[in-house]
Amino acid sequence: MNDQTTQSRAVGASHPRREAREKVTGRIEYIHNLRLPNMLHGKICRSTVAHARIVSVDTSEAEAHPGVELVLTGEDIRKVMPEPYFGVMFHDQPVLALDKVRYVGEPVALVLAADPNVAAEAVALIDVRYDELEPVFDEVDALSSTSYVHEELKPGVPEIQFLKGVRDTNVGFPYQLRHGGDVDAAFEAAEHVFEHEFRTHPSAHVPLEPPVTVAEPTGPGLTLHTANQSPSFVAYEIARLLNWPQSKVRVRVPYLGGGFGAKLWIRLEALVAAAALLAKRPVKVSLSMEEQFYTITKHGATLRIKSGVDKDGRITARKCEVYWNGGAYADIGPAVAFHAGMTAAGPYDIPDVAINSLSVYTNRPVAGAMRGFGHPQLIWAYENHTDMMAHELCIDPLDFRRRNILREGSVHATGTALNTSAVEKALDRVTERLNWGKPFDKGNGTIRRGRGFAIGIKASIAPSTSEAMVRVSSDGSATLYCSSVDMGQGADTAHAQIVAEVLDIPVQRVNIVHPDTDVTPYDTGTLGSRTLYHMGHAIRLAALDARAKLEEMAAESGSNVPIWELFARKNGLPVGNVIGTGSFTPPGHVPPDPMTGQSSDITPYWMVGATGAEVEVDTETGRVTILRLVNVADAGTPINPQIVDHQISGASIMQLGQTMQEKVHFDYGQVTNASFADYKIPSMLDIPAIENALLEGEEAGGPFGAKGAGETGTFCVSSAVANAVFDAVGVRVHEMPITGETVYRALRKAANDPLEEDQDVAL
Structure with missing residues (x-):
């Protein structure tokens, strides 16, 4: 068996996705297809008001409906979960x-029946009476509102216990960063000061497989079959809620039909677990596509950014105020405020920085993790802001960035150095691909053309842990046990390649056991582009451990013999296994100072992305057509180059939809476009020519030089398009999505002929 450094037959090659045939033939396992004997189906009765005290819940008619087995309310849940409040950071x-109730669509009751249609009919018979309270929907208005979504904060993890007992506020989590000296004095000394505000709106994840969970009482315990990206956390949280040992809770996760953050932490699992225990039968709850819109959204945000610039075009000071609309419950919102907030100053070398990033409660559906983890919103703001400063200073946008960009070894505003992070290379590559600085046909008449680019940076989530086991059988095949979830990103294929590389066997000889917390070891979760780096390391270590044990067996045998003979000599027959284990937590993490946010080692690696865009704008309608997208990503040394290329394309298309058309619309808290008939994701006809460039390099701390790239393609699409629209028609869009109406109104305003708010725009 060769050492990993001497050959690269498995790693670095574009092996086919191992689940591809199962998917195209319809044989793959999805929880939506799971049927268990004696199983009940659950349908949810949801709140019709945004903020109210519950006066009464009358379930008598629903309980009397033929075919209904059980109707549950919040008080019923207490019978099995004495403190029935869940959450990853706040309980x-x-x-x-x-x-x-704190948002329209919040679950109030659950109807169980053998026939899901019967359960749905009975839901309509539940009579809920409310005493309505004043709602708050906007993240900025929530700061000063005296209507509080929660009367008291309920932090759940040790790091934020300082918030315990805090009352009468809609700020769920405040993060701050201070870098350098006196930022106000730096503004006073600046030659120029620029200040701008930007907004983004909630959008929806809408994986084609909506959330689904089946809970099955199994003797003294409980088995959950669920579509979830964090099975280890689900097992932990359900055990905590039930006050059970974790050994009694088993969580199984097969393939997912998409996730993008929508299936992280707890979604349906706590409700379905309680229902199964109360009904003493298996229970399945499958959300409809419409119900997804009431379950989880992407954070909308208001972003205010102020920069001071000296006479040489160097940024000397920056203040950022970011307000994240977290919806009615915290979920992972505090971590978004923290992890995204820390990079709000961008990939720029700025001496004095002050950042405030607040997760804010509102009476909207929960906002959680979504591909990019808040960074597309931030980069939308700071890369628009960067171009605006460059144009006002009459400096080419590329030249302005080059004067200010962080270079290899430079210290970021967090206090952590940028190492093996190709910020400058990404900037150079994207502008080369755009032929920046060379003549460009801007069009004429009513159709105008423009181009723009943007660059962004993200820190990996830290600290976090992954564990893996590799079992080598007597026939030389290997089986990998890990709790990483393949939701379409190709994790299984890349992981098999790592095992094959270390053991020097064909990739096809590696089997993958999908997450099953009774069998597969712990993993923080499949999120934040952490999986390849963290689990990849754990898998490599487990495979090395297995290889060392095989080598020890070979040394004891005294000769170089086939693997089956090693086992035959040891066990009397060619049978048996060698098991290697590996665990990886990135070394050296230094928790940030709570007052300044400073840390000498805040992330195990940096992710860098850049995007260039060419657009066409119809000045008569404002309609924007994307002609070309150029994505540049720093992915270290790819384990599977083709999968990485597809990841970057998929990420950029997803973000393009949120840039141009996707927005969850609300009418006094009620979602009004909760279907694909009204909420439009990109179709094949909306996708422009896409070019991807992976920067050649090696992540020094990564497995085989690799690092995560699943989010990188989302970073800069929105700001690159906005900068291209400005280049085409000279108007700046401050809100996403960049609809034809938005651009048309901006054009009319620039021409001193603004539209009245009630005028229609014909597109």
């Missing part, structure tokens, strides 16, 4: 509403 979300 603030009830399994079913208790005392109050």
Whole structure:
């Protein structure tokens, strides 16, 4: 068996996706297809008001409906979960509403029946009476509102216990960063000061497989079959809610039909677990596509950014105020405020920085993790802001960035150095691909053309842990046990390549056991582009451990013999296994100072992306057509180059939809476009020519030089398009999505002929 450094037959090659045939033939396992004997189906009765105290919940008619087995309310949940509040950072979300409802669509009751249609009919018979309270929907308005979504904060993890007992505020989590000296004095000394505000709106994840969970009482315990990206956390949280040892809770996760953050932490699992225990039968809850819109969204945000610039075009000071609309419950919102907030100053070398990033409660559906983890919103702001400063200073946008960009070894505003992070290379590559600085046909008449680019940076989530086991059988095949979830990103294929590389066997000889917390070891979760780096390391270490044990067996045998003979000599027959284990937590992490956000080692690696865009704008309608996207990504040394290329394309297309058309619309808290008939994701006809460039390089701390890239393609699409629109028609869009109406209104305003708010725009 060769050492990993001497050959690269498995790693670095574009092996086919191992699940491809199962998917195209319809044989792959999805929880939506799971049927268990004696199983009940659950349908959810949801709140019709945004903020109210619950006066009464009358379930008598629903319980009397033929075929209904059980109707559950929040008080029923207490029979198996004495404190029925869940959450990854705050324990603030009830399994079913208790005392109050905090958004339209919040689960209030659950109907169980053998026939899902019967359960749906009975839901309509539940009579819920409310005493309505004043709602708050906007993240900025929530700061000064005296209507509080939560009367008291309920932090759940040790790091934020300082918030315990805080009352009368809609700020769920405040993050701040201070870098350098006196930022106000730096503004006073600046030659120029620029200040701008930008907004983004909630959008929806809409994986084609909506959330689904089946819970099955199994003797003294409980098995959950669920579409979830963090099975280890689900097992932990369900055990905590039930006050059970974790060994009694088993969580199984097969392939997912998409996730993008929508299936992280707890979604349906706590509700379905409680229902199965109360019904003493298997229970399945499958959300409809419409219900996804009431379950989880992407954070909308208001972003205010102020920069001071000296006479040489160097940024000397920056202030950022970011307000994240977290919805009714915290979920992972505090971590978005923290992890995204820390990079709000961008990939720029700025001496004095002050950042405030606040996760804010509102009476909207929960906002959670979504591909990019808040960074597309931030980069939308700071890369628009960067171009605006460059144009006002009459400096070419590329030249302005080059004067200010962080270079290899430079210290980021967090206090952590940028190492093996190709910020400057990404900037150079994207502008080369755009032929920046060379003549460009801007069009004429009513059709105008423009181009723009943007660059962004993201820190990996830290600290986090992955564990893996590799079992080598007597026939030389290997089986990998890990709790990483393949939701379409190709994790299984890349992981098999790592095992094959270390053991020097064909990739096809590596089997993958999907997450099953009774069998597969712990993993923080499949999120934040952490999987390849963290789990990749754990898998490599486990395979090395297995290889060392095989080599020890060979040394004891005294000769170089086939693997089956090694086992035959040891066990009397060619049978048996060697098991290697590996665990990886990135070394050296230094928690940030709570007052300044400073850390000498805040991330195990940096992700860098850049995008260039060419657009066409119809000045008569404002319609924007994307002609070309150029994505540049720093992915270290790819384990599977083709999968990485597809990841970057998929990420950029997803972000393009949110840039141009996707927005969850609300009418006094009620989602009004909760279907694909009204909420439009990109179709094949919306996708422009896409070019991807992976920067050649090696992540020094990564497995075989690799690092995560699943989010990188999302970073800069929105700001690159906005900068291209400005280049085409000279108007700046401050809000996403960049619809034809938005651009047309900006054109009319620039021409001193603004539209009245009630005028229609014909597109």
